[in-house]
Amino acid sequence: MRVTRAVRSALLVALALPAFLLGAPPEPRKIEVVAKKYSFEPSRIELKAGEPVEITFRSEDTKHGFVSKELGLEKVVFTKDQPAKVSFTPDKPGTYAFKCARFCGMGHGKMKGEIVVTP
Numbered sequence: 555m556r557v558t559r560a561v562r563s564a565l566l567v568a569l570a571l572p573a574f575l576l577g578a579p580p581e582p583r584k585i586e587v588v589a590k591k592y593s594f595e596p597s598r599i600e601l602k603a604g605e606p607v608e609i610t611f612r613s614e615d616t617k618h619g620f621v622s623k624e625l626g627l628e629k630v631v632f633t634k635d636q637p638a639k640v641s642f643t644p645d646k647p648g649t650y651a652f653k654c655a656r657f658c659g660m661g662h663g664k665m666k667g668e669i670v671v672t673p
């Protein structure tokens with residue numbers, strides 16, 4: 555049987571495509587969280603266990619922070635002009651608290667939220 559160039563190219567593409575898909579690192583799900591005195595929006599973030607995420611924190615007023623000891627996420631600080639990105643992959647389902655990690659005024663202590671990881 556004579557294999558034409560077109561068939562050969564099609565075969566190569568068919569073989570290369572799955573390898574490319576398997577080899578590519580998974581794109582993280584991108585989430586935006588906006589902070590302002592004294593809340594995060596959204597304050598409840600739902601994630602899936604095993605799914606990589608990249609959360610961008612942005613402020614609408616003063617300097618704020620983010621930390622989640624329960625999730626093992628280190629403190630980051632961000633401003634209006636300088637957002638902060640936090641990348642991670644939650645592995646255990648559960649509800650994890652996070653809070654503002656930089657004193658931002660009288661309501662700072664109430665500036666909290668939760669990350670809910672579903673199976």
Ligand SMILES: [Cu+2]
Nearest residue numbers: 654656658662
């Ligand atoms: Cu604060």
